Amino acid sequence: MMRRLFGSVRARAALGATVVVAVALVAAGLAVLLVLRANLTDQADLQAEVDARDVASQVALGRSYGGLDLPDDRPVQVVDEGGRVVAVSEDLEAIEGAGSPAVRAGSGSGEPVDGDDDDDDDDPGRGEVSGDEPRMSSGSATVDGERADYRFVAVEATAPQGQTVTVYxxxxxxxxxxxxxxxxxxxxxxxxxxxxxxxxxxWLVTRRALRPVEGIRREMAAITASEDLSRRVPEPDAHDEVARLAVTTNETLAALEASVERQRRFVADASHELRSPIASLRTQLEVGSAHPELLDVEGAVRDTVRLQGLAADLLLLARLDAGERPGQGRVDVGALVREEISQRSDRLPVVVNVRAGAAEVEGSRGQLARVLGNLLDNAQRHARSSVEVTVRRDGAAVVVEVADDGGGVPVDERERIFERFVRLDDARSRDDGGAGLGLAIARDVAERHGGSLTVAEAVRGAGGGAVFALRLPVAGG
Structure with a gap:
């Protein structure tokens, strides 16, 4: 139970605040007590010093010990150099911490000495009060039957006759x-x-502050239980960390919903795309099995090749979605372009222009070759007469531009063509148009290599067309 209680943020916050305040208050209280005690002790010392100096001044003026004006309610004791008490306040009954425990004049540990004589005709002059710092001590005394603690101050004085005494x-x-x-x-x-x-x-403030967090937690638990990613957590009206947490959580849910929806569409589209070549191939094989003379071997091979390419595309997309990192080898882009073009002798001619300064890039040679192959396939599929490939250096990047003289890509469709299973020409046959995965794969691979893939209108005289620009960072740049 205690473990569950102190596992709460509210409990820990309340306990932490209480401990901090307790330590601060105890420290402050001790400081106040010490300062108060020191100030009051200083006041007592000052009062005692005033009384001691007053009596010492009387001694220095030559007044007899018996005629000293001593306070009745506070202890005063005058002790000579031999430790003999020569004067004491009237109501003093006991004393500790002063010059002598004796409370009667004429008693003490020293030898008797001559006191002042009021009948002495000689004028001995005037004594003095010591200017040294008075001595402080603590003790107790009983005055008029009441015992109490006292602060004692000792001041030395010299009588006119030369006798030195200490006034406590x-x-x-x-x-x-x-x-x-x-x-x-x-x-x-x-x-x-x-x-x-x-x-x-x-506790109350923390509970109020964490109430939105509890709302977020409950909603997230409900989303997890229902698997409904369209739901969103409540966003507080405040502009604090909890509100930012709610906004970030909703953004994460939106991204997750989009990802799941994209995955569902991908599975649905992949199933649809695979169904066609598989059904065609099955039909041909069944016909061939029943009537061998009617078997379309070339069509079966085309369907098999198309099915193989589609399976390879789907596997590559699955690996990319799983976060597969590209290799760290160095690839000469110009050489890779020439190699890809050399394998396309049966298609539209391709003009290659590798400008000086083109450099190597880091990444997977196989994946980059796949990108170039997809771009060339797309360009040769839509070009009227020719395709031009340019490789150039642009700052810290290598740019590969694949341009064709076809019909181009409408402005409002230039981002959509990079989505999976998108084909702008719906009337085009599947055999000629592909599955709509080539450009999606090309952009994914480019981005995972730290680059980008965009499309714009080609500038090729009056023919127009499209130009795809693949930008990759230079190796070591």
Whole structure:
């Protein structure tokens, strides 16, 4: 159950956001506590230093230890160089962390020394307060029956008689402790509530954001179950990544539908094209079997050859549709053109013009020969008197142009003729016109070699005609 729950994007997003916010809030809270504690501690140090310097100033002015004006609600202790307490605040009952644990004047670890004498007629002058940085320490004290933590500041002072004492003054840390405790409690209570809110909001926002994705998933599941490629997934009105995913998915479905439809037409057309020569051949063989003297051997051979060529075309198209890659050999286009033309001595004459600069291309020699053969077949089938083949270099490409002086190809049909099983002359017999696969094969092979195949109107005087341009990238270009 837990694995299924956290397998959800919503759950992972909510958990991730909650963890990130928790870490950030804990870090920020600790920083606030540290800064708050440091500021309040500095305030306590400042208050204690003010009290300590005030008492030290009284000592430096020559006031007797017994006559020092000490605060009643805060601990103050004056200790001489021998560690003897010479003055202490009135309500101080216990102290730790100052100069001496003694809380009565005249007690301590040092030897007794002479104090100031109010009846001394000599004017000893004025003492001084040390300008050194005061010493800070933490401790505790009991003042008027209440024990609390304090920050102590130690300031040295020299009396007019030359005696040096250290004044310890304390400032309570109750304000700092109360403030830090209040902030800590607020964080302990508010942090879980805030994390719950963050997790819930993230869950709701993520669910809303992923709702279109779930719609896409359900529709795709329905398409898979029904095998109806005409259906499309819903496209959100937003212009975000989910909307682009839906658009791409619909484009993929459209391409897949077109591919499947093309495959269905291909199978239907192939079955139709194969049916005719097979039926003709079967009829002739059955007649020949019953009446040997009526057997049309030449017709049977023609049907067999046509059937063989059609089967070869279908197999080649199947390999191309399966993604067969052409070979990586180098082919001299000019030599290949001359070789193909030399095998056509019984057809219309072909004029060959291989211009200087023509180069080699990379690919399958057999497939490129098939392209040239199909183009020459098409040109000789439609030409009135002659066919012209030109091989030239055009930048980083080799261009082979096959032109005839026939009737040409209408502008609106110049792309359609490259579709499979398309024959513009519907009145033409199948024996003369072929199955309509030659140009489709030629373009597929050209594109798989990184090139292109187009048709335009030939410029051959007033005769017109068609010119097919095969463009292939130069080897190593």
């Amino acid at each position: 003054a304390g400032a309570p840390l109750a304000t700092e402790q109360d403030a830090v405790g209040t902030v800590r409690e607020a964080m302990l209570i508010g942090l879980p509530l805030l994390l719950v809110v963050v997790g819930g909001v993230t």
